[in-house]
Structure formats: structure tokens, C-alpha cells
Amino acid sequence: MTTKDTVYIALFAALTAALGLMPPLHFAGAALPPISAQSLGVMLAGAVLGAKRGGLALLLFIALVAVGLPLLSGGRGGFGVLMGTSGGFLLSWPICSALIGYLAERDREGGALKLGAYIALGGIVLMYAVGIPWMAFIGKLGMAKSLSIMVAYVPGDLIKVVVAAILAENLRKAYPNL
Amino acid sequence: MLDLYSPGSSLLHRLPPAAKMLAMLLGATLLFLNESLPITVAATLGILALYPIAQLTLKQAFAQIRPLLIIFVLFFAVQWYFSGIELATYVVLRLAALILLASLVTLTTKSSDMIDTMTRGLRYLQPIGVNPAKVSLAISLALRFIPVLAQITREVREAQKTRGLERSVIAVAMPMAIRAIKMADEISDAIDSRGYRS
Known part of the structure; x- marks a missing residue:
């Protein structure tokens, strides 16, 4: 790995943290937890940096959260959050980013639509596939109930996929050998 | 540096970070293996008792739980409706105990110390290219x-x-x-x- 790779990894870990500073979007009132922009960082890191660097960027981010820095949206951090109900989603971020990166690297000329499909696969399907069973296990909730809680997050996540696909596609064009 | 650390000089502050992290992982695993409500209550009270020992207030303990309050209420309601009040209490209490335990490590350890411990631990990963x-x-x-x-x-x-x-x-x-x-x-x-x- 070159110095540039190290700096890019740090940059996207920091980007994910900076996205947590944006005020979370409240919809459905107080009935459901607010939706944060933070998983946009997962999508962008994978789509822009590729499998290895994207995965490492999110691994770095999760390590910084684990040591107690309040980098998650709402100023949360520490081991407690990683072990809580949404811990599975957070711990899945490195592999989600790596999957998005792997698919995006294999198909560099695929265009924004296909890139969006890859981002959705890693950033929604895989993330939910890890996070929902974790939530069901930690909360003794059962799969069906956990699944129905997460349905509320799908619209917000789809918006993030669209934003990430447009941004990443433009960045790929602006910096072809990133 | 931005940090969740709460300064102090207690025994828990002075323990090496690696020992605290291992103890926390062990405690969390035990909390999960245990299925009985009385033991979970005792564990929660035990963890809460560690807060004054670590020169932390109960207000700080509650602050760790507060961001998750909505989720706790939601989980409690769902469990109560489907599986009865005993399981609902057990699940929510176990979650609270877990978070209080993990926060204890976070509150008594400087992030910089924890990062140092982690990078020192990375030496052992050098053979695989780290x-x-x-x-x-x-x-x-x-x-x-x-x-x-x-x-x-x-x-x-x-x-x-x-x-x-x-x-x-x-x-x-x-x-x-x-x-x-x-x-x-x-x-x-x-x-x-x-x-x-x-």
C-alpha cells in the first residue's frame, strides 16, 4: 500500500464521521428512530475506493468508535453501541463497503445505474442481512418482528443509494485513476 | 481531542486498557449465556455499583442509556405483547447491563490510551501484512x-x-x-x- 492509499483510507473514515455531524432526518415523527446520513460514507468508500481500501476505511472508522470516540450520529460511541441492538449494522459496515468496492471495481465502465445496484446490494441487502439477525438475537425479537421494524428505514436508505451512485459515478469520471 | 472519557484516579481508571477490554468481553458473553432474570437483575445492580467505585455518578450511568430509551421502550412493548412481561424485562435489562458495562470501559479509558493498546496489539498481526x-x-x-x-x-x-x-x-x-x-x-x-x- 502506498502513502496515498493510507491517506485515502483515513479520508473516508473521517468522511463517515463527518456525515454523522449532519443533523439526522426525522420522519414518521417520534414513532421511529431518526435516519442518519452516516451509511452514505459506507456506500461512497466502497464505490470510490474499491474493496480493499473501502473496507479498511470503515474498519478504521469502527475501531475509532470502539475506542470511545463519539463519532456515530448523535455523538454516540464506545463499545456499548457496538454491542447494542444496532451493533450488527455498524459491524457490517466494513464488509458492506468491501462488497460494494469489489463489484464496482469489476465493472468500472458500468455507469451510474449499475453502480447504484451494486451500492444497494452492499449497502442495503448485505447490511440488513447482518444487522437484522443481530437485532433479533440481541433483543430476543425474532426475525419477522425485527424485519418489520427495519422496513421503516428502507425509503431513507434508497435515497442514500441514489445520492451515493451519482456522487461516486461523477468522482470516477473526474478521477479515473483514484 | 474529542472523547467520551471521564477523568479520574480510581482503580478502574488505573487498570491497563487491555485488561478492561478483555474483562468487558468476558462479562458481555456471560450476560448472553445467562437466561435467568434474577441473575440479570443482580448483574445490572453489580455493574451500577461499579460506577461510584469508578468515581462516576449515576447520572452519567443514565446518560449512557438515554440515547437508546426509545428503542428500549419499543422492544419492551413488543416483547410484552408477544411473550409476556417477564421476558420483556429480562431482554431490556440485559441490554441495559451490556451497555452500562461497555460504557464503563469507555468512560474510564482515554481514547489515546486505547489506540496505543490497539496499535501495540497490531504487532502480532505483522506476519499477515499489517x-x-x-x-x-x-x-x-x-x-x-x-x-x-x-x-x-x-x-x-x-x-x-x-x-x-x-x-x-x-x-x-x-x-x-x-x-x-x-x-x-x-x-x-x-x-x-x-x-x-x-
């Missing part, structure tokens, strides 16, 4: 980049405001991303030109 020096470079760069990115966002947003575009996500995010990548390129050139080798 370079501890590069990891610590990445950590310090990431921590420095966070306020810089916030600053870049403010500047781009102001610039786009004059064009009436401050509400467009793409019009703000795109120039921000390009400026951030340019900055990263300049920094890595600067590091290389100073002969950094690791």
Missing part, C-alpha cells in the same frame, strides 16, 4: 480530517448559497468531495516528499 506504523498514521490523519471536512462543508455551502443552491445535496457534496480528494493528494505528496518510510 503495518502498525501505517495504521497509526491512518488513525491520526482520520482524527485530523474530521474538523477539516466540517470546515470544507461550511465553505462549500456558503459558496453555493450565493448561487441559491445550498439545499441541493449534489451541488454541495460534489465540490466538497473533489476538494477533499485534492487535499488528500496534496497531503500524501507532502508525506512522501519528506521521505516518510514505514
Whole structure:
């Protein structure tokens, strides 16, 4: 790995943290937890940096959260959050980013639509596939109930996929050998 | 540095971070293996009793739980409805105990100490290609980049405001991303030109 790779990894870990500073979007009132922009960082890191660097960027981010820095949206951090109900989603971020990166690297000329499909696969399907069973296990909730809680997050996540696909596609064009 | 650490000189503050992390992982595993409500109640009270010992107030303990209060209420309601009040109490209490235990480590350990412990632990991963020096470079760069990115966002947003575009996500995010990548390129050139080798 070159110095540039190290700096890019740090940059996207920091980007994910900076996205947590944006005020979370409240919809459905107080009935459901607010939706944060933070998983946009997962999508962008994978789509822009590729499998290895994207995965490492999110691994770095999760390590910084684990040591107690309040980098998650709402100023949360520490081991407690990683072990809580949404811990599975957070711990899945490195592999989600790596999957998005792997698919995006294999198909560099695929265009924004296909890139969006890859981002959705890693950033929604895989993330939910890890996070929902974790939530069901930690909360003794059962799969069906956990699944129905997460349905509320799908619209917000789809918006993030669209934003990430447009941004990443433009960045790929602006910096072809990133 | 931004940190959740709460300064103090108690026994828990003085324990080495590695020992605390291992104890926490062990405690969390035991909490999960245990299925009985009375033991969970006892464990929660035991963990709460550690807070004054670590020179922390019960207010600080509650502050750890507060962000998750909505989720706790939701889980409690769902479990109560489907499986009865006993299981609902057990599940929510176990979650609370877990978070209180983990927060105890976070509150009594400086992030910088924890990072040091982790990078020292990375030595053992050297045979599989992990370079501890590069990891610590990445950590310090990431921590420095966070306020810089916030600053870049403010500047781009102001610039786009004059064009009436401050509400467009793409019009703000795109120039921000390009400026951030340019900055990263300049920094890595600067590091290389100073002969950094690791």
C-alpha cells in the first residue's frame, strides 16, 4: 500500500464521521428512530475506493468508535453501541463497503445505474442481512418482528443509494485513476 | 481531542486498557449465556455499583442509556405483547447491563490510551501484512480530517448559497468531495516528499 492509499483510507473514515455531524432526518415523527446520513460514507468508500481500501476505511472508522470516540450520529460511541441492538449494522459496515468496492471495481465502465445496484446490494441487502439477525438475537425479537421494524428505514436508505451512485459515478469520471 | 472519557484516579481508571477490554468481553458473553432474570437483575445492580467505585455518578450511568430509551421502550412493548412481561424485562435489562458495562470501559479509558493498546496489539498481526506504523498514521490523519471536512462543508455551502443552491445535496457534496480528494493528494505528496518510510 502506498502513502496515498493510507491517506485515502483515513479520508473516508473521517468522511463517515463527518456525515454523522449532519443533523439526522426525522420522519414518521417520534414513532421511529431518526435516519442518519452516516451509511452514505459506507456506500461512497466502497464505490470510490474499491474493496480493499473501502473496507479498511470503515474498519478504521469502527475501531475509532470502539475506542470511545463519539463519532456515530448523535455523538454516540464506545463499545456499548457496538454491542447494542444496532451493533450488527455498524459491524457490517466494513464488509458492506468491501462488497460494494469489489463489484464496482469489476465493472468500472458500468455507469451510474449499475453502480447504484451494486451500492444497494452492499449497502442495503448485505447490511440488513447482518444487522437484522443481530437485532433479533440481541433483543430476543425474532426475525419477522425485527424485519418489520427495519422496513421503516428502507425509503431513507434508497435515497442514500441514489445520492451515493451519482456522487461516486461523477468522482470516477473526474478521477479515473483514484 | 474529542472523547467520551471521564477523568479520574480510581482503580478502574488505573487498570491497563487491555485488561478492561478483555474483562468487558468476558462479562458481555456471560450476560448472553445467562437466561435467568434474577441473575440479570443482580448483574445490572453489580455493574451500577461499579460506577461510584469508578468515581462516576449515576447520572452519567443514565446518560449512557438515554440515547437508546426509545428503542428500549419499543422492544419492551413488543416483547410484552408477544411473550409476556417477564421476558420483556429480562431482554431490556440485559441490554441495559451490556451497555452500562461497555460504557464503563469507555468512560474510564482515554481514547489515546486505547489506540496505543490497539496499535501495540497490531504487532502480532505483522506476519499477515499489517503495518502498525501505517495504521497509526491512518488513525491520526482520520482524527485530523474530521474538523477539516466540517470546515470544507461550511465553505462549500456558503459558496453555493450565493448561487441559491445550498439545499441541493449534489451541488454541495460534489465540490466538497473533489476538494477533499485534492487535499488528500496534496497531503500524501507532502508525506512522501519528506521521505516518510514505514
